[in-house]
Amino acid sequence: MSANPVTLGVFLLLFVAVALIGLFGSRWRAGDLSQLHEWGLGGRSFGTLITWFLLGGDLYTAYTFIAVPALMYGAGAPGFFAVPYAALMYPVLFLAFPKLWSVAHKHGYVTAADFVNGRYGHRGLALAVAVTGLIAVMPYIALQLVGMQVVIAALNLNYVVQIPLLGSVSIPLMIAFIVLASFTYISGLRGTALIAVVKDILVYITVLAAIIVIPAKLGGYGAVFGAVDKELLLLPKGTPDNLGPGFAYATLALGSLLALFLYPHSVTGLLSSSSRNVIRRNAIVLPAYSVALALIALLGYMALAAGVKSLPQYAEGFASFGNNFAVPALFSHMCPAWFAGLASAAIAIGALMPASMMAIACGNLFTRNIFKTFIAPDCKPATEAKVAKLVAFAVKLGALLFVLGLKVDYAIQLQLLGGILICQTLPAVLVGLYVRLNPWALLTGIAAGVGVGTWMFVDMGFKTTYPLHLFGVTVPCYAAVLALLLNLVVSFALTPLFNGMARGTDETVAEDYV
Amino acid sequence: MNGKPRGKFHPVYLILLIPYVAFLWVPLYNRIEPEIFGIPFFYWWQLLWIVLTALSIVPVYLYQESQDK
Numbered sequence: 001m002s003a004n005p006v007t008l009g010v011f012l013l014l015f016v017a018v019a020l021i022g023l024f025g026s027r028w029r030a031g032d033l034s035q036l037h038e039w040g041l042g043g044r045s046f047g048t049l050i051t052w053f054l055l056g057g058d059l060y061t062a063y064t065f066i067a068v069p070a071l072m073y074g075a076g077a078p079g080f081f082a083v084p085y086a087a088l089m090y091p092v093l094f095l096a097f098p099k100l101w102s103v104a105h106k107h108g109y110v111t112a113a114d115f116v117n118g119r120y121g122h123r124g125l126a127l128a129v130a131v132t133g134l135i136a137v138m139p140y141i142a143l144q145l146v147g148m149q150v151v152i153a154a155l156n157l158n159y160v161v162q163i164p165l166l167g168s169v170s171i172p173l174m175i176a177f178i179v180l181a182s183f184t185y186i187s188g189l190r191g192t193a194l195i196a197v198v199k200d201i202l203v204y205i206t207v208l209a210a211i212i213v214i215p216a217k218l219g220g221y222g223a224v225f226g227a228v229d230k231e232l233l234l235l236p237k238g239t240p241d242n243l244g245p246g247f248a249y250a251t252l253a254l255g256s257l258l259a260l261f262l263y264p265h266s267v268t269g270l271l272s273s274s275s276r277n278v279i280r281r282n283a284i285v286l287p288a289y290s291v292a293l294a295l296i297a298l299l300g301y302m303a304l305a306a307g308v309k310s311l312p313q314y315a316e317g318f319a320s321f322g323n324n325f326a327v328p329a330l331f332s333h334m335c336p337a338w339f340a341g342l343a344s345a346a347i348a349i350g351a352l353m354p355a356s357m358m359a360i361a362c363g364n365l366f367t368r369n370i371f372k373t374f375i376a377p378d379c380k381p382a383t384e385a386k387v388a389k390l391v392a393f394a395v396k397l398g399a400l401l402f403v404l405g406l407k408v409d410y411a412i413q414l415q416l417l418g419g420i421l422i423c424q425t426l427p428a429v430l431v432g433l434y435v436r437l438n439p440w441a442l443l444t445g446i447a448a449g450v451g452v453g454t455w456m457f458v459d460m461g462f463k464t465t466y467p468l469h470l471f472g473v474t475v476p477c478y479a480a481v482l483a484l485l486l487n488l489v490v491s492f493a494l495t496p497l498f499n500g501m502a503r504g505t506d507e508t509v510a511e512d513y514v
Numbered sequence: 515m516n517g518k519p520r521g522k523f524h525p526v527y528l529i530l531l532i533p534y535v536a537f538l539w540v541p542l543y544n545r546i547e548p549e550i551f552g553i554p555f556f557y558w559w560q561l562l563w564i565v566l567t568a569l570s571i572v573p574v575y576l577y578q579e580s581q582d583k
Contacts, residue, residue, distance in 0.1 A: 077556060084537035087564040091530040094571050222552025234556055235544050246540035254538060280575060287568040294561050 007332075008155060010341025011348070015179075018198055018349050022183030022356075025191030034382040037110055039188035039389065040364045041272045044105070048281050050193050051273040054357075055282060056289045057196035058269045059260065060086075062147035062351035063140075065203070065296055070323040072300030076232025078245060080297055084253035086290035089260050092430075094283035097261055098276035099433040099513040105276075106512045111361075112267045112429050113369040119432050121505035122439035123373055128446050129425045130369035133264040136418030137358050140263075141399040142411040144355040148176055149403070150321050151344045151351075154328030169404060176352065177400050184356040184396070185389050189272055192356045199353050200289075202346035207292045210299060210343070214334050218305045224298070227305035241473055248465045248476040255480035259423040262430065264361035265354065296327075303330040321408075355396065362395045363388035413462045420457055420464065423480040424449035427491045433513060439504045441494035449487030453479050526577045533567040 031038035031045075046054060064082070071079030100115065109115045112133065117126035152172045159171040183191045215221050225233065238244025260266060273279055303326040308314050311333065317325040331343045367388040372379060379387075402411060428442045456466040456479040466482060468475040536542070536559075543559040550558050 080557070080560065083560045083564065087560075087567040088534060088537055090567060091533065091571060094574070095530070220552055222549075225552055225554055225557075233554060234546065235540060237544075246544055250538040250540050280578075284568055284571050284575060287564050290564045291561065294564060298557070 004156075004337045004340070006337035007341040007344070008157070010338050011155060011345045014198075014202070014342065014345035015176075015348060018195055018345075018352070019179045019183065021198060022179070022191040022195050022352075023186060025183065025187035025194045028190050028194060031190075033188060034385050036364065036367060036381065036384045036388055037108070039385050040360050041110060041268065042189035042193060044272055044274060046193060046273050046278070048273075048278050048285075050197070051269070051278050051282055052285055053196040053200050054189075054193045054272065055266075055269045055286060057192075057199050057350070057353045058265055058357050059286075060203075060289045060293055060350075061140075061144060061354040062151075062347045062349075063143040064293065065347060065350060066147050066150055066324050066327055067143075068293065068297045069300030069303065069327045070325075072297050073303050073326040074300075074323040076228060077235050078249060079300065080294075081249050081252045081256075082297060083290065083294045084250070085256040085260075086293050087287060088253065089257035090283045090287055092257065093261055093286075094280055096430055096433055097270055098279050100267075100429075101270060101273065101276045101279055102514060103433070103508055103512045104271050107508065110271065110364050111264065111368050112262065112425065113365060116428050116432065117369070117373070118507045119436065120428070120439035120442070121507065122443070125428060125439045125443050125446075126369055126373070128443060129428055130365045132421050132425050132446070132450070133262075133365055134362055136422040137264050137362060138395060138399065139402075139411050139414035139418055140265075141355050141358045141362075141396060142402045143415055144351040144358075145173065145177070145399055145403045146324075146408050146411060148348050148351040149173060150317075150324050150328055151347045152176075153317050153320060154325065154332055155341075155344055173400075176348065177396065180352050180356055181393055181396055184359055184392055188389075189268070189357070189360055192353055192360065193272075195349065195353045195356070199346065199349040202342060203350060204292065206339075206343045206346045207295050209339065210302075210331070210335070211295045214299075214302050214306075214330070217334055218302060224301050224305045227307075228301050243473065243475050245476065248478065251478040251481045252464070255423055255478040255484070256419065258426055258430075258484070259419055259480060262422050262425050264365050265358040268357060268361040268364060299327050299330060302334075303327060306330055306334055308333050355399075359392040359396045360388075363390075363392035366391045416462070416464050417454065417457050420453040420480040420483060421450055423484050424453065424487050426484060427488055431488075431491075436506060437491050438495040438498040438502075440498045440502060441491050444494055445487040445489075445491035448490045449483040452486055453483030456482065524577060526573055529570050529573055533563060533570055536563050536566070 031043040033039045037044060068079060068082045104115060107118050109118065113126045113130035116129045117123060152170060157172045161169055161171060163169045215224050218224055235245045235249055238246055270279055308326060308329040309318055314329040317329060331340045367384050371387050372384060424446050427437060427445055457464065460466055464479055465476050466479045468477050468482060543556055545556065546554045548555055
């Protein structure tokens with residue numbers, strides 16, 4: 001099957017337009033891009049609207065838009081946990097993160113690990129937070145490229161060349177990578193923010209049209225839900241000796257929402273805003289994206305109702321990408337050619353933009369908390385920006401090689417593990433905004449949480465839900481939440497003990513947080 | 515240990531707890547009936563609560579604004 005010319009044309013037009021916007025983004029509200037906070041935080045200049053687009057584009061990635069409906073398509077109701085997750089994170093954002101903005105603004109912090117370093121005067125703890133962040137975000141970048149691969153496959157753009165050592169390499173993926181790397185290097189967060197605006201507008205158009213047009217063709221929402229296996233439509237009930245999948249559902253949502261704003265790319269987005277009030281207002285308006293996400297999740301059920309899996313033209317896509325192919329197949333099957341092109345562009349650009357932001361966050365983290373702290377303490381600001389740009393590039397290249405060279409399953413498993421790990425920085429960062437625990441106690445807590453969390457994940461065969469046995473009752477619980485509980489208990493319990501030995505110095509004062 | 519200034523607690527902050535109960539107490543909504551437009555309760559309840567969660571922040575926002583003046 002060859003590419004539909006209309007679909008391809010619309011897709012390419014939008015993609016080229018976005019690439020140009022990204023490249024010329026450096027001129028928008030131009031700043032001195034040889035400064036790290038100018039390149040990597042957009043000069044801390046973004047108002048409510050741009051921050052809305054930027055965080056929206058950053059938190060709701062292309063991979064989310066593909067993986068969540070894929071989970072609904074395959075597993076049913078458990079996949080909907082993304083909805084409580086994406087709603088309940090906002091009260092936390094509203095209450096806690098304006099404090100992080102204030103203290104970061106006062107002391108010039110660029111990353112969460114910068115804050116930890118200043119708050120606890122403990123380079124080792126800051127390093128632990130920085131490394132955890134890097135480990136958590138890198139597989140996320142790889143998954144964005146996977147999202148792009150799926151779209152490229154759905155457009156029948158599988159032009160492949162053989163490259164020694166790498167095997168077969170998709171040319172469209174290479175082009176997308178070059179676009180991503182060059183606009184990130186040249187424009188930094190300004191380019192990313194401009195692309196976010198285009199991306200999000202495309203996403204909203206796609207979602208609104210899809211949830212009206214597709215169910216109408218399928219015979220209404222009743223028919224859509226009717227196509228889902230009755231067993232999968234609700235969460236299975238618990239029994240007296242097993243709290244059941246409902247408990248796993250709630251803890252998955254809870255653990256994920258606590259972790260989300262600890263991710264380096266979220267912190268980058270938050271700190272690039274021009275005031276703490278921008279964050280407070282965004283906590284109220286960002287849930288518009290959560291509504292879109294919930295509707296996108298339902299696309300998984302629409303794909304079931306449309307029966308795309310049994311159609312021969314999609315057999316190859318499902319064979320290569322599994323259920324992740326459900327939504328691209330649905331668009332291609334149910335929508336006019338030009339609309340399928342628009343939807344594909346929305347997903348592809350939706351992969352570029354957060355990938356760029358995640359790479360920038362990695363650049364910031366490495367430069368500030370590893371390079372400047374341990375390798376070159378006296379480096380000039382221009383060197384700092386240069387290193388960050390190069391690291392951002394290297395990280396993306398690493399993600400590309402990972403996706404090409406290894407099985408996608410590894411990237412997914414690493415990303416799941418990353419969610420468990422990033423949660424362990426909560427006592428040092430989020431609790432640290434309210435209460436200053438002892439840095440050595442926090443470090444012990446992180447070690448305990450990371451150790452136990454990783455062990456549970458591996459023990460369950462790379463799954464995130466761990467069946468805890470308590471007094472004869474099985475409690476299926478997200479491993480991140482269990483590990484975090486242990487981490488918190490250790491951090492709080494050891495604080496009075498370790499405070500007798502070494503407290504570290506706190507360069508922040510109470511007024512910095514308000 | 516230099517503790518942070520504890521913001522004066524006001525009951526309006528309790529509103530923020532309601533969405534957590536509505537979402538995390540799964541037995542509350544893990545059922546089919548009543549449906550709306552063919553959408554089972556499980557799904558429309560959670561869709562509705564996205565909006566209500568956002569709205570629950572508004573009174574707290576307004577309270578903080580009034581305190582800043």
